[in-house]
Amino acid sequence: MPELTEKLEHLVAIPSIAFPGYPEDRVREACDYIAAQLREAGVPEVRTLDLPDTAPIVVGEIPAPEGAPTVLLYAHYDVQPSGDETSWDTPPFTPTTVDGAVYGRGAADCKANVVAHLGALKAFDGRPPVGVKIVIEGQEEYGSAFDDYPPENPELFRADAILVCDTGNIRAGTPTLTTALRGVADVFVEVRTLKAPVHSGQFGGAAPDALLALTRALSTLHDEDGNVAVEGLRRDAWEGANYTDEEFAEITGMEPGMPLIGSGPVGERLWYGPAVTVIGLDAPPVDTAASAVVPYARAYLNVRVHPEQDAAEGQRAVVEHLRKARPFGIDLKVTGGDTGSGFAARTDGPAYAAMSRAMETAWGEETVDMAMGGSIPLTTSLARANPGAEVLMLGAEDGKCGLHGFNERVLLSELENTALAEAEFLRLFAETRR
Incomplete structure (x- = not known):
């Protein structure tokens, strides 16, 4: 040694x-x-x-x-x-x-x-x-x-x-x-609703807000407990070793009192089920935001797929789910990026x-x-x-x-x-x- x-x-x-x-x-x-x-x-x-x-x-x-x-x-x-x-x-x-x-x-x-x-x-x-x-x-x-x-x-x-x-x-x-x-796939979601920003006092409440539409669509990806709610993404029971909730909280550096998202054994959520994470968001930054309805917003999603599910199949499931969402009747542009097999x-x-x-x-x-x-x-x-x-x-x-x-x-x-x-x-x- x-x-x-x-x-x-x-x-x-x-x-x-x-x-x-x-x-x-x-x-x-x-x-x-x-x-x-x-x-x-x-x-x-x-x-x-x-x-x-x-x-x-x-x-x-x-x-x-x-x-x-x-x-x-x-x-x-x-x-x-x-x-x-x-x-x-x-x-x-x-x-x-x-x-x-x-x-x-x-x-x-x-x-x-x-x-x-x-x-x-x-x-x-x-x-x-x-x-x-x-x-x-x-x-x-x-x-x-x-x-x-x-x-x-x-x-x-x-x-x-x-x-x-x-x-x-x-x-x-x-x-x-x-x-x-787990396999991996990238998904990009974008929405354009106006040619340019418009005054939120004069037009907010009726003018289509791109950022609001985007966040509304993203919220449909999970249920109230935080489980992925996309039809066609595979999740199975996990019978191997598991983290305890306390162990997982310590490893990830969770803030005190912060709950885990999702339900079921931690290992099942991490390894034998899907995950959809918003890893990037294009929107006006808070520090320089104006009082205006946002005309354009975009999100970058990282999708993790069950080890035995084709990553491209999982990607298609997320793309189809978001295209069907049509928040407030607004169409989203949803495209797939890279995939990697599990x-x-x-x-x-x-x-x-x-x-x-x-x-x-x-x-x-x-x-x-x-x-x-x-x-x-x-x-x-x-x-x-x-x-x-x-x-x-x-x-x-x-x-x-x-x-x-x-x-x-x-x-x-x-x-x-x-x-x-x-x-x-x-x-x-x-x-x-x-």
């Missing part, structure tokens, strides 16, 4: 932000460091995959022993921008250890998982009992052409099991496999069984299932390249790690157990072919 901790701190200190406008040489620095560490861990074939308009991808391979299965290990080395650095308790790119946790941007998402892969490989001195393929991506946070690459070049990613290490545990100390990801993993195969046992060994607790409300596009892409492979989603993150936020951190105990579980999985999965 001292060695793995040192490697994590080294990586966190590199601001590998692959967003436009940030230094590309720091991204390449992280890439080169990881490639060198994989070689040191015994991976004989390490190279970078350079695609147009994306950061380099580190790929490596350890050939499988005779008759052994092959496991693909995935993580990413790029990170989110740090945001306002004055909001951090410690500098985001100065790794700081406090109470058994390493703080810094990317410590949890996803550099700890890169280091866990290194730890698992070193546990076997670079000679694991299975074949290993390694894919460490460099532009996951911003998105890139690599999302579509694996199905077009499946031989590079051929494996019997795929470990997507970009998730984590529902809470620290509870080993958790993520078994589903994913549901198999839970009845030998890899799932081996990983459940391995995680129980590492943590000393029963392994539970959870899902994610977010999406990991490459998961679906890797699955399409490997139709027969089992996909296992796990990692060193936990519900309070603060990924994408200020004061991101990873618990060293979670990093240690992730590396142990991965090493134990490689041993157990090898035995499935004996």
